[in-house]
Amino acid sequence: MCIRDRYIASQNRLYLVDKSFNVVSYEVFNQATEFYSAISNKSFEQASQILSKIPVKYLDKLAKFLDTLDMKEEAFRIVQDQDHKFDLAVHLGKVDEAFKIAKQEDSANKWKQLGDLALIQGKVKVAIQALEASEDLSGLLLIYSSLGMKDGLRKLAEKAQATTKTNVAFTCYFLLNDIDKCLEILIESKRLPEAALFAKTYCPSKISSVVDLWKQDIQKEHPITAQKIADPLDYPDEFSDLVMAAKVEQFIRGQRNSVDVPAHQYVEYNELLTQDFFKVLQEDPDQDLSQYLSLLHISEPTR
Numbered sequence: 001m002c003i004r005d006r007y008i009a010s011q012n013r014l015y016l017v018d019k020s021f022n023v024v025s026y027e028v029f030n031q032a033t034e035f036y037s038a039i040s041n042k043s044f045e046q047a048s049q050i051l052s053k054i055p056v057k058y059l060d061k062l063a064k065f066l067d068t069l070d071m072k073e074e075a076f077r078i079v080q081d082q083d084h085k086f087d088l089a090v091h092l093g094k095v096d097e098a099f100k101i102a103k104q105e106d107s108a109n110k111w112k113q114l115g116d117l118a119l120i121q122g123k124v125k126v127a128i129q130a131l132e133a134s135e136d137l138s139g140l141l142l143i144y145s146s147l148g149m150k151d152g153l154r155k156l157a158e159k160a161q162a163t164t165k166t167n168v169a170f171t172c173y174f175l176l177n178d179i180d181k182c183l184e185i186l187i188e189s190k191r192l193p194e195a196a197l198f199a200k201t202y203c204p205s206k207i208s209s210v211v212d213l214w215k216q217d218i219q220k221e222h223p224i225t226a227q228k229i230a231d232p233l234d235y236p237d238e239f240s241d242l243v244m245a246a247k248v249e250q251f252i253r254g255q256r257n258s259v260d261v262p263a264h265q266y267v268e269y270n271e272l273l274t275q276d277f278f279k280v281l282q283e284d285p286d287q288d289l290s291q292y293l294s295l296l297h298i299s300e301p302t303r
Helices: 030-040 044-051 056-068 072-078 082-092 095-105 108-120 124-133 137-147 150-162 166-175 179-188 192-202 204-219 223-228 241-258 263-273 277-283 289-295
Strands: 002-008 013-018 023-027
Touching (some): 030 044, 056 072, 072 082, 082 095, 082 108, 095 108, 095 124, 108 137, 124 137, 137 150, 137 166, 150 179
Antiparallel strands (some): 002 013, 013 023
């Protein structure tokens, strides 16, 4: 129980004495109290004059006070604590200031927040740098795929595969038309049924090898099921279309690896993509599919 107290202005301290004459002191900075009062009374000019006289060590407390009043811009101008300053910068959309703090602190969480903020504001270079620093592979996939950044997708795919982020790696390679890598990822991740279906759809020439792996994988625990899995190429009567599908695959693989089509020619290239080569071979199995490449003429974009 306090029986006596005294505030000494020159020391900015309040002294309390109990009945046993024990003395306890608390720092009470009068100018800070005056600042709180001025802000509460909306006397902002007076508060600004008082603020200029307040030592730096008190500014973080004042910044928190301003933040609670939703005066975030004013809080940002005086805050010293870097974590609080970063949060305010993100809230206020100050990308450059947030970038400086994130680079200094090198925190994955701060980089991630900065990446999202920069992406919202369309500052792609900052967003990429931030998302790379935070290793946000999904965010990078969004940017690279949206902007058609082929080199970025390739780099991201390799990193994702190395860190077992298989979904991101598969998507990257699929967008890059690297069917072999897609199949490799499915096999490495033991998703062999999916790999078999993928091979049948996109690379029928590899069906047999994938089916063998699938059967070997389940042979020990499910031998009867393994025996029931059939290689389509062993049944040409039931899967007669696979021969033509393999021929189409060979043609598509050749033009995919040799032709790099610029974005401005998508409409023209789409004519090639919409050709039903399978139907062409059904009508004439000896048809030379390379003649359809004449639909595509690579040219420089018009400026």
